[in-house]
Every structure is written in C-alpha cells, then in structure tokens.
Amino acid sequence: MNSEDFVRWLRAVAPYIHAFRGKTFVVGLAGELVAAGRLNDYVQDLSLLAAMGMRIVVVHGSRPQVAEQLRLRGVEGRYANGLRITDEVALECAKEASGEIRLDLEAAFSQGLPNTPMAHSSVRVISGNFIVAKPVGILNGVDHLHTGRVRKVDATSIRFALESGAVVLLSPLGFSPTGEAFNLAMEDVASSTAMALDADKLIFVTEASGVPALKGADGSTRVIGEISEQRAKDLLASDKLSPDANDYLREALRACEGGVARAHIVPFETDGSVLLELFQHDGVGSMLVEETLESLRVAVADDMGGILAIIKPLEDKGILARRDHAQMERDIEKFSVIEHDGVIFGCAALFSYPGESIGEMACLAVNPAVQSQGDGERLLKAIEHRARAQGLKRLFVLTTQTMHWFLKRGFRVSSIDELPEDKRAHYNWARRSQVLVKDLGGN
Numbered sequence: 001m002n003s004e005d006f007v008r009w010l011r012a013v014a015p016y017i018h019a020f021r022g023k024t025f026v027v028g029l030a031g032e033l034v035a036a037g038r039l040n041d042y043v044q045d046l047s048l049l050a051a052m053g054m055r056i057v058v059v060h061g062s063r064p065q066v067a068e069q070l071r072l073r074g075v076e077g078r079y080a081n082g083l084r085i086t087d088e089v090a091l092e093c094a095k096e097a098s099g100e101i102r103l104d105l106e107a108a109f110s111q112g113l114p115n116t117p118m119a120h121s122s123v124r125v126i127s128g129n130f131i132v133a134k135p136v137g138i139l140n141g142v143d144h145l146h147t148g149r150v151r152k153v154d155a156t157s158i159r160f161a162l163e164s165g166a167v168v169l170l171s172p173l174g175f176s177p178t179g180e181a182f183n184l185a186m187e188d189v190a191s192s193t194a195m196a197l198d199a200d201k202l203i204f205v206t207e208a209s210g211v212p213a214l215k216g217a218d219g220s221t222r223v224i225g226e227i228s229e230q231r232a233k234d235l236l237a238s239d240k241l242s243p244d245a246n247d248y249l250r251e252a253l254r255a256c257e258g259g260v261a262r263a264h265i266v267p268f269e270t271d272g273s274v275l276l277e278l279f280q281h282d283g284v285g286s287m288l289v290e291e292t293l294e295s296l297r298v299a300v301a302d303d304m305g306g307i308l309a310i311i312k313p314l315e316d317k318g319i320l321a322r323r324d325h326a327q328m329e330r331d332i333e334k335f336s337v338i339e340h341d342g343v344i345f346g347c348a349a350l351f352s353y354p355g356e357s358i359g360e361m362a363c364l365a366v367n368p369a370v371q372s373q374g375d376g377e378r379l380l381k382a383i384e385h386r387a388r389a390q391g392l393k394r395l396f397v398l399t400t401q402t403m404h405w406f407l408k409r410g411f412r413v414s415s416i417d418e419l420p421e422d423k424r425a426h427y428n429w430a431r432r433s434q435v436l437v438k439d440l441g442g443n
Helices: 005-021 031-035 039-052 063-072 088-110 155-163 185-195 229-238 242-255 271-280 301-314 325-330 375-389 402-405 423-426
Strands: 024-029 057-061 132-135 149-151 169-170 174-175 179-183 201-206 226-228 263-267 286-289 294-298 335-342 342-351 359-368 392-398 432-441
Touching: 005 342, 024 031, 024 039, 024 063, 024 149, 024 155, 031 039, 031 063, 031 088, 039 057, 039 088, 039 169, 039 271, 057 088, 057 155, 057 185, 063 088, 088 169, 088 174, 088 179, 088 432, 132 179, 149 174, 149 185, 155 185, 155 271, 185 201, 185 242, 201 242, 201 271, 226 229, 229 242, 229 271, 229 286, 242 263, 242 286, 263 271, 271 432, 294 375, 301 325, 301 335, 301 342, 301 359, 335 375, 342 375, 359 375, 375 392, 392 402, 402 432
Parallel strands: 024 057, 024 201, 057 169, 132 174, 201 263, 226 286, 359 392
Antiparallel strands: 132 149, 174 179, 263 286, 294 335, 335 342, 342 359, 392 432
16 A cells, blocks of 8 residues: 555545544454454454544354364253253353453453554453343243343443443353353343443454345345345345344344444454444445435535535545635535435535526535445436426536536536526636536426
C-alpha cells in the first residue's frame, strides 16, 4: 500500500471509528476457531478494537474441545434434541476444555510482542461467575442432566468491568444458586449477554461463512450480506439451512428481537473477518438488522459533516463546482443522502425553479469505496422522484467530467439557453460546464 492508498483507507474507516467508540460489542468465538489455531489472530484484532475505545465482551465456545476430551477418555458423546447430554464425565470434560481455553485467551490478551499489533498494549481481562444457569431438564423424554440454559446475566458487574477499560471473558459454563455447574451453548451465552447489556453489536465468529441464500437454478449459493428480521424468520422456517447456520441465525434473531441493534455472523477462516465486517461497507459475512440498514432519505442538519466529507475531494479536483458551505447548510433539506449504518456514503441535491418547471440536480457524489454499486443511480432516481412530486417537467445538470454517465441515463446535450433565467445569469463561464437536460415525463 502506497502513502496515498493508506491515507485514503484511514480516512474511509475514520467514520466507523467515531461511530463505534464507546459502544458495546459481544463477540462469540466458536471453539472451532480455537481448534484451527486462529485464536491469536482474533485476540489481536479484538485488542485493537478495545484500544479504539470499544467495549468488548468475549464469549468462547468449546464444542470440539469437549468432544476431544471425551474421545481421549474413550467416551462417546451423546446428543438429543440438538443438544449435548452432559453427564458427569461430559461435565468434567467441559470444565477442562473451558479452563484451558480461558487460560489461552488470557495469555493471548497479555502478550506485548514488538512488531505485532499487540506491541505496547495493556489489556486487562476479567472473568467470573457472571452467568446464572438453569437445567434444560427433560425434553421429549430425554434427561439432559448437566446441560443448561442461561437464566440470568450479571449485567451490572459486567458493565462495571467494561467501564474500567477491561475486556470481559465469559466461558460456556453457568452456575445455579445451589452451586451446581451447567454446560451451556456459546451461542446462548453470547446472545443472552448481548441482550442483558443492551449491546450495540453481537458478533459470532464461526466455522460458518455466514447465512447462505437458498440455491439458485445453477446450484450455486452465496452469503446473504444483510438480513431483515422477517427474512431471518422465513429462512429459519424453511428448514433448509445447515445446522450451524440455523443455530447462529436463530440466536442472532433472538438477540435482535431482544433489543440488540445488529447481529453479525462472520467466518473465522477469513483473516481479519471481524475488522472487515465492521469497517467495510459490505463486510464479509451476514448481518441481521431490524430493518434494511441502508437508507436513502432527505438530509438533516447532522448529515452536513458527512456530505462535506464526500464532496470536498471532488471540489478540490474540479469535478464539482465549489459551493458556499454555509449556504449548503441552510439548504440541507434540498439534499438526499444514502446512509449505511450511520455513515453517509452518497448525496445529491435538487434546486427547483418552479416558475419554469425545471430543476437542477447538483452535488451528486458517492464515496469512492462504494462506487459501481448503483448508489449514484439510486440518488438520481430519488432526485427525479422529488422533482416530479414538485410538478417539475425537466431536470438539468452542469458537468465538466461526467457527461457520458448522464447521457447513458436519459439526459441529452443542451445549451445554456435551456437553463432557467436566474441560472443563466450566474453561469460560470470559466468552468464551461456542459449543460445536460432530461425530460421527466409523467412517470
């Protein structure tokens, strides 16, 4: 990466850093991640998030480690109703596996090797009996013994630890008021903790690549990047997901219905998947939201900073004409913006001349990181819709470098004679902008 690319990248992720500082993220690390030797990589990434001011709760899984402990003892694991039956032997295996992983995690967070992301870090890890559990009991005639579910999360103590700057570490074990220990599912602990803390994000780092779309006609599948709660319910009801994807999606949905703002399912096989999911527009996994995360709406005053961040580089390059920023703020309701997870990625404005039934589309700009994804066309359609709603018959743009983009979308080359009178009087002859006009018709 050269210097220009680095600066461009850092500027692109800065809005996310501002948006996420002080937020609470609950991160569930699948036991398969530990078994694959990826623990150090993800600890370094989570330490980076903590250093940027995010409050991190880590919940680790231990399913393959428990299975390995049982194998070494010559005991076959037993399952029913999609849950492990945890007898005395399996409970001891769960304790051993969780204890070993917890120590490995604490050691990984404690490292400070030079020339690594952990250099000069000082991460405190706090764990404890934060989870109160209850037994699953007898399901369909099968006693699940020491298999449990989360009854209560000590959110007050966890918040106190987070406010002190520590990373909180939770194991998939819970304890009853009578002192019994129960083997819990990591997914249950993570989603219950996220709900109890009213977390901003729940992130599962898993062996699954995300939630796959149902197979197309060609037999191919793809990961669904953004899933509404209703679509999640439909996918779960279809009974066509793999058991892993089904379990993660079910718990993600439970968390979102319980008040968690966002739930993510990302693959641990993709290096840095948590960072890519958080700091890239489209991420690398599946994200569950109450409603579609990307919105196209009329701008408000708080959007001004995001709008200026997009258009200023284009003004500096001469692609957009410079505008008085104070006047832009006064005209903020004339702008439409595309927002994704609280970050502005595109904008355009409509300035109307109702007496001549014509409007100007100005300041059409899209963040370079997401160009070629159709946002420019969406903004154009939104401006056209607003123009028609105001009874305008034509739309014009003034451009010096993007004429062909507009020609492909129904504009025609015109002259300043077709501009409204006031615009003709203030036409910038030094820029010699090309005049393009589109007839809006009645659509």
